[in-house]
Amino acid sequence: MKTIIEPFRIKAVEPIHMTSREQRQALIEQANYNLFALQSKDVLIDLLTDSGTSAMSTAQWSALMQGDESYAGSPSYFRFEAAVRELMPFKYVIPTHQGRAAEAILSSIVGGSGKIVPNNTHFDTTRGNFEAVGVTAVDLVIAEGIDPSVDHPFKGNMDLEKLDKLLADQSDNIPLVVMTITNNAGGGQPVSMANIRATSEICKKYEKPFFIDSCRFAENAYFIKLREPGYADKSVKAIVQEMFSHADGMTMSAKKDAFSNMGGWLALNDEDWAMQARNRLILTEGFPTYGGLSGRDLECIAVGLKEIIDEDYLQYRIRSIEYITEALDKIGVPVMKPAGGHAVFVDAREMLPHIPALQFPGQALAVELYLTGGIRCAEIGSFMFGRQPDGSEKPAAMELVRLAIPRRVYTQSQADYIIECFEEIYRNADKIKGLEISWQPAAMRHFTSRLRPI
Numbered sequence: 197m198k199t200i201i202e203p204f205r206i207k208a209v210e211p212i213h214m215t216s217r218e219q220r221q222a223l224i225e226q227a228n229y230n231l232f233a234l235q236s237k238d239v240l241i242d243l244l245t246d247s248g249t250s251a252m253s254t255a256q257w258s259a260l261m262q263g264d265e266s267y268a269g270s271p272s273y274f275r276f277e278a279a280v281r282e283l284m285p286f287k288y289v290i291p292t293h294q295g296r297a298a299e300a301i302l303s304s305i306v307g308g309s310g311k312i313v314p315n316n317t318h319f320d321t322t323r324g325n326f327e328a329v330g331v332t333a334v335d336l337v338i339a340e341g342i343d344p345s346v347d348h349p350f351k352g353n354m355d356l357e358k359l360d361k362l363l364a365d366q367s368d369n370i371p372l373v374v375m376t377i378t379n380n381a382g383g384g385q386p387v388s389m390a391n392i393r394a395t396s397e398i399c400k401k402y403e404k405p406f407f408i409d410s411c412r413f414a415e416n417a418y419f420i421k422l423r424e425p426g427y428a429d430k431s432v433k434a435i436v437q438e439m440f441s442h443a444d445g446m447t448m449s450a451k452k453d454a455f456s457n458m459g460g461w462l463a464l465n466d467e468d469w470a471m472q473a474r475n476r477l478i479l480t481e482g483f484p485t486y487g488g489l490s491g492r493d494l495e496c497i498a499v500g501l502k503e504i505i506d507e508d509y510l511q512y513r514i515r516s517i518e519y520i521t522e523a524l525d526k527i528g529v530p531v532m533k534p535a536g537g538h539a540v541f542v543d544a545r546e547m548l549p550h551i552p553a554l555q556f557p558g559q560a561l562a563v564e565l566y567l568t569g570g571i572r573c574a575e576i577g578s579f580m581f582g583r584q585p586d587g588s589e590k591p592a593a594m595e596l597v598r599l600a601i602p603r604r605v606y607t608q609s610q611a612d613y614i615i616e617c618f619e620e621i622y623r624n625a626d627k628i629k630g631l632e633i634s635w636q637p638a639a640m641r642h643f644t645s646r647l648r649p650i
């Protein structure tokens with residue numbers, strides 16, 4: 197059969213609500229043209245994030261009742277720890293309430309002014325946490341990774357030459373190297389096993405720990421199976437195990453590839469760092485056998501980790517992103533190619549060439565998508581990344597709009613509706629206007645800034 201169907205049926209449904217364009221116009225004005233300020237009840241299809249928005253399975257809902265809420269030594273923790281270590285065999289597994297808490301703990305250990313942390317591309321919270329402790333966060337993705345139109349099987353790869361050079365020049369200031377899989381800010385693009393292995397070897401040469409920011413590890417592993425010579429006959433589970441065998445530690449948001457609505461962890465091999473991390477955890481999250489989580493969340497993650505490596509699911513998952521990407525491409529909408537793992541990325545610089553980078557073409561397109569169809573998505577461009585630590589403005593490497601697809605949530609007819617909205621926007625693209633910021637906070641401005649049309 198050539199149709200790849202959703203490998204599940206629906207047991208509980210959640211109504212979504214239609215609004216008119218006039219209503220949405222008033223709502224977006226009230227929200228100061230910032231989509232994070234909308235109430236989700238006023239959104240028809242919510243593609244703001246794939247994080248914490250998965251539909252849970254019957255097995256996960258059943259597992260919730262097994263949750264043991266003991267403060268210390270809960271069996272739920274040990275089931276969670278075993279599920280993590282089956283895929284990622286690190287010595288110490290430290291639960292946190294979500295990914296950024298793991299990042300904050302890690303950065304509190306390695307931070308300090310003058311330090312540098314390389315990554316293929318830091319995501320916003322990763323960058324934010326490192327910068328908050330004085331670290332300069334450097335992105336070293338390959339050149340193909342920042343050209344939306346270039347086709348390359350592993351656009352998330354680290355530029356190995358640049359990494360080697362940075363380590364040769366600045367070794368004393370670099371406490372660790374991070375790799376983000378898939379490369380979220382760079383289009384949800386995967387990293388090859390060869391690149392993970394080579395990055396790990398460079399880290400060994402300079403005696404630096406190598407950590408993986410692992411949110412979408414299963415999607416990355418499935419791309420390796422599909423695209424990297426030698427992996428077609430390996431199971432996704434074996435590929436995942438191999439990916440992590442090259443690393444010294446990981447941070448994780450269980451809100452992505454663990455099908456959980458909340459959760460995360462830090463896992464690592466170094467005993468000294470693990471002890472420092474657990475001390476910090478006790479101060480900010482909770483006792484080491486629950487971190488920031490309930491026992492029931494730990495149970496849910498343990499089940500989710502088994503479901504996420506199911507290859508029927510991954511085939512459907514990757515195809516559903518590709519389906520929208522291909523349809524938009526056919527209309528003429530410039531999309532990041534090839535399709536990423538968790539989201540469709542539209543190149544707003546190319547689609548709205550009349551809007552300069554610092555008038556935020558991505559945000560303007562995201563607002564138009566809401567006005568046209570009640571669809572909410574996120575800008576990943578100069579609105580998110582343009583402001584520099586010294587307060588100046590610099591256009592981001594790309595002006596992308598991300599349609600992040602929640603896991604197991606939307607159907608194919610909803611995907612067709614998204615495509616139809618783009619058809620309409622594409623016809624009238626030259627009428628879309630840029631935006632300016634009327635108020636912004638000191639950091640992470642995309643979440644709370646107020647904007648207005650120019």
Ligand code: F0G
Nearest residue numbers: 245247294295296319321380411449451
């Ligand atoms: N690292 C990456 C690559 C991420 O995509 C995220 C979250 C985090 C770390 C932080 O995890 O949200 O559990 O604290 N990304 C979400 C997104 C929010 O929409 O892409 P968290």
